[in-house]
Amino acid sequence: MRSMTSSDKPDHAPETAAGPAAETAPAPTGIAAQDWATAAADPQYRAAVVDLLGALAYGELAAFERLAEDAKLAPTLEDKAELAKMASAEFHHFERLRNRLAEIGEEPTRAMEPFVAALDGFHRQTAPSGWLEGLVKAYVGDSIASDFYREVAVRLDSDTRALVLAVLDDTGHAGFAVDRVRAAIDAEPRVGGRLALWARRLMGEALSQSQRVVADRDALSTMLVGGVADGFDLGEVGKMFSRITEAHTKRMSALGLAA
Amino acid sequence: MRSMTSSDKPDHAPETAAGPAAETAPAPTGIAAQDWATAAADPQYRAAVVDLLGALAYGELAAFERLAEDAKLAPTLEDKAELAKMASAEFHHFERLRNRLAEIGEEPTRAMEPFVAALDGFHRQTAPSGWLEGLVKAYVGDSIASDFYREVAVRLDSDTRALVLAVLDDTGHAGFAVDRVRAAIDAEPRVGGRLALWARRLMGEALSQSQRVVADRDALSTMLVGGVADGFDLGEVGKMFSRITEAHTKRMSALGLAA
Numbered sequence: 001m002r003s004m005t006s007s008d009k010p011d012h013a014p015e016t017a018a019g020p021a022a023e024t025a026p027a028p029t030g031i032a033a034q035d036w037a038t039a040a041a042d043p044q045y046r047a048a049v050v051d052l053l054g055a056l057a058y059g060e061l062a063a064f065e066r067l068a069e070d071a072k073l074a075p076t077l078e079d080k081a082e083l084a085k086m087a088s089a090e091f092h093h094f095e096r097l098r099n100r101l102a103e104i105g106e107e108p109t110r111a112m113e114p115f116v117a118a119l120d121g122f123h124r125q126t127a128p129s130g131w132l133e134g135l136v137k138a139y140v141g142d143s144i145a146s147d148f149y150r151e152v153a154v155r156l157d158s159d160t161r162a163l164v165l166a167v168l169d170d171t172g173h174a175g176f177a178v179d180r181v182r183a184a185i186d187a188e189p190r191v192g193g194r195l196a197l198w199a200r201r202l203m204g205e206a207l208s209q210s211q212r213v214v215a216d217r218d219a220l221s222t223m224l225v226g227g228v229a230d231g232f233d234l235g236e237v238g239k240m241f242s243r244i245t246e247a248h249t250k251r252m253s254a255l256g257l258a259a
Numbered sequence: 260m261r262s263m264t265s266s267d268k269p270d271h272a273p274e275t276a277a278g279p280a281a282e283t284a285p286a287p288t289g290i291a292a293q294d295w296a297t298a299a300a301d302p303q304y305r306a307a308v309v310d311l312l313g314a315l316a317y318g319e320l321a322a323f324e325r326l327a328e329d330a331k332l333a334p335t336l337e338d339k340a341e342l343a344k345m346a347s348a349e350f351h352h353f354e355r356l357r358n359r360l361a362e363i364g365e366e367p368t369r370a371m372e373p374f375v376a377a378l379d380g381f382h383r384q385t386a387p388s389g390w391l392e393g394l395v396k397a398y399v400g401d402s403i404a405s406d407f408y409r410e411v412a413v414r415l416d417s418d419t420r421a422l423v424l425a426v427l428d429d430t431g432h433a434g435f436a437v438d439r440v441r442a443a444i445d446a447e448p449r450v451g452g453r454l455a456l457w458a459r460r461l462m463g464e465a466l467s468q469s470q471r472v473v474a475d476r477d478a479l480s481t482m483l484v485g486g487v488a489d490g491f492d493l494g495e496v497g498k499m500f501s502r503i504t505e506a507h508t509k510r511m512s513a514l515g516l517a518a
Contacts, residue, residue, distance in 0.1 A: 061336070064343055068327030077320070077368045077375075081357065084323055084350050091347040098340065109336045116336075 031157055036104070039157035048223035049160055050101070052152065054111030055119075055213065055220070056164070057097035061112075062119045063141060064090040070134035079131070082176050086138060093167045100163055114217060118209040125205045132184055132191065133198050136257075139177040140202050143251055147244045155223060178255060185256045196257040203248055207241065290416055295363070298416035307482035308419055311411065312360050313370030314378075314472065314479070315426070319353035320371075321378045322346075322400060329393035338390070341435050345397060352426045359422055373476060377468040384464045391443055391450065392457050395516075398436040399461050402510055406503045414482060437514060444515045455516040462507055466500065 031039050040046040067087035074080035101108040128134035149168040153161045185192040214221045214237070224237045252258075290298050299305040326346035333339035360367040387393035408427040412420045444451040473480045473496070483496045511517075 058336075061340060061343065064347075065327060065330060065339075068324060068330075068346065071324060071327075077317075077371055080324075081320060081353070084320065084353070087327065088323075088347045088350040091343050094340070094343070112336055 028158075032154060032161070034157045036157050036159035039160075040104070044219055044222065045157075047219035049156070050104075050106050050111050051114070051217050051220035052156075052223070053097050053101050053106075053160075054108070054113075055115040056149075056167070057094055057101065057108060058112035058115045058119055059145065060090045060094035060097060060167075062123055063087075063145075064094060066123050067138060070128055070131075070138070073128065073131040073134050075131055079180070083134070083138065086142075086174070096163065096167055100160075115213065118213050121212075122205055122209045126202055132181060132195060135177040135181050136195050136199055137202055139174045139181070139255075140199055140248065140251075141206075142174040142177075144203070144206060144244060144248060147247050151240050151244070152224070181255060192256050192258075196252065199248075199252050199257050203245065207245070210241070287417075291413060291420070293416045295416050295418035298419075299363070303478055303481065304416075306478035308415070309360070309363075309365050309370050310373070310476050310479035311415075311482070312356050312365075312419075313367070313372075314374040315408075315423070316353055316356035316360065316367060317371035317374045317378055318404065319349045319356060319426075321382055322404075323349040323353060325382050326397060329387055329390075329397070332387065332390040332393050334390055338439070342393070342397065345401075345433070355422065355426055359419075374472065377472050380471075381464055381468045385461055391440060391454060394436040394440050395454050395458055396461055398433045398440070398514075399458055399507065399510075400465075401433040401436075403462070403465060403503060403507060406506050410499050410503070411483070440514060451515050451517075455511065458507075458511050458516050462504065466504070469500070 031045065040049070064087050067083055067090060071080050071083035071087065074083055098108040101111050126137060128137055146168055149164050153164045153168075156164060181195065185195070214224065221237075224240070290304065299308070323346050326342055326349060330339045330342035330346065333342055357367040360370050385396060387396050405427055408423050412423045412427075415423060440454065444454070473483065480496075483499070
């Protein structure tokens with residue numbers, strides 16, 4: 001996933017007491033302090049990570065396809081090239097995640113398959129009807145995925161975490177989408193109302209497909225609620241979804257799309 | 260463009276007398292011996308190269324879009340990923356060509372625009388109706404483009420030639436297409452007849468769109484027939500098309516698609 005601009009950062013970054021003795025973040029504990037070889041000895045943790053990598057890999061491949069498709073709606077060759085660039089970046093993320101699955105001895109296709117229906121469903125339900133809807137979707141999808149990657153990273157062993165953060169911390173391609181959408185709203189303010197509805201629908205579909213995945217995939221869900229990590233209770237996954245939704249709402253307001 | 264496998268090489272590679280004194284190829288003469296700064300002083304040569312880079316750049320961008328679209332027809336996730344990989348490679352070729360246009364002070368969009376109609380026309384006329392047609396198109400398109408890049412490279416100044424050959428000499432992505440098509444024909448030989456017709460249609464459309472470009476773009480055509488390069492007469496461009504067509508026919512036979 002591509003990174004957000006710094007002003008997009010969700011406001012739940014870990015806070016440390018800023019005293020003179022607290023210059024470094026607290027050392028990781030539990031799973032986060034282990035490397036892959038150690039953590040993967042727990043078969044449930046291993047299954048959860050395979051699920052996660054499979055879901056992220058197919059998510060990137062599906063995003064590639066959608067962005068390439070939406071590039072056709074571009075009004076200019078420059079815009080087309082920008083969306084194609086985002087698509088190509090997603091493909092490279094896909095490659096890294098797929099290669100990691102192969103590295104740990106998993107068949108990438110088998111790891112991705114459980115998530116095909118939910119992700120294809122999301123994209124089918126949210127096919128943009130025009131260029132601006134496509135841009136808002138690219139930006140929203142990018143941002144939500146970044147938030148999710150950051151959230152999940154803290155529950156991972158050090159090797160998997162490094163991969164997830166590397167894929168996330170690529171570049172901020174979505175900035176151009178923001179510029180274009182803002183300019184369109186400035187030119188015709190009524191466009192903003194329509195796009196605000198669209199952004200709400202995107203978030204609604206994303207949440208409903210996530211629910212489906214959480215309900216289907218035991219190992220992954222258990223990891224998300226902290227069952228095999230440390231210090232998370234059942235309410236934690238609900239809070240995570242709330243934080244992601246809130247960050248989304250703030251970004252939409254900043255974009256001129258009042259919810 | 261991606262390179263062909265060595266067995267695919269057209270048989271018109273320059274031959275040198277293989278005597279003991281002839282260990283190196285003859286030194287380039289004329290334009291081919293000049294760098295960009297020198298060659299571009301001729302405004303007609305400059306216009307021809309801008310045309311060429313614009314045509315190649317939009318060709319790569321359009322190929323990206325088509326391959327990404329055709330990836331949807333893939334029967335498996337692995338096949339989808341392979342086609343997405345080819346698409347992503349085309350996007351990177353596009354980026355190099357576009358950046359070169361910007362480097363020499365040309366507006367990339369303006370350089371590409373004259374070729375949009377012909378390339379979009381080609382893709383519209385040859386939208387594959389299924390996965391195998393998509394694969395044959397990917398392979399044929401890749402190979403014809405490689406042949407054309409090689410042919411045109413010898414008429415270019417050293418800097419432009421290096422770029423064109425670098426874009427060409429990327430990797431042989433099309434090998435997987437060949438494997439898949441061969442397996443499908445082995446499994447059901449009648450498929451071969453249908454795909455042979457399809458390959459002929461692809462070549463026909465490619466030639467007819469090329470004619471259109473040649474008729475429209477004076478500077479580019481003059482370069483192709485040798486007007487601003489050296490040692491080529493008017494018949495040469497016809498011979499070039501013949502060589503490309505012949506190489507195509509040989510490749511199709513090797514693939515089990517008798518013309």
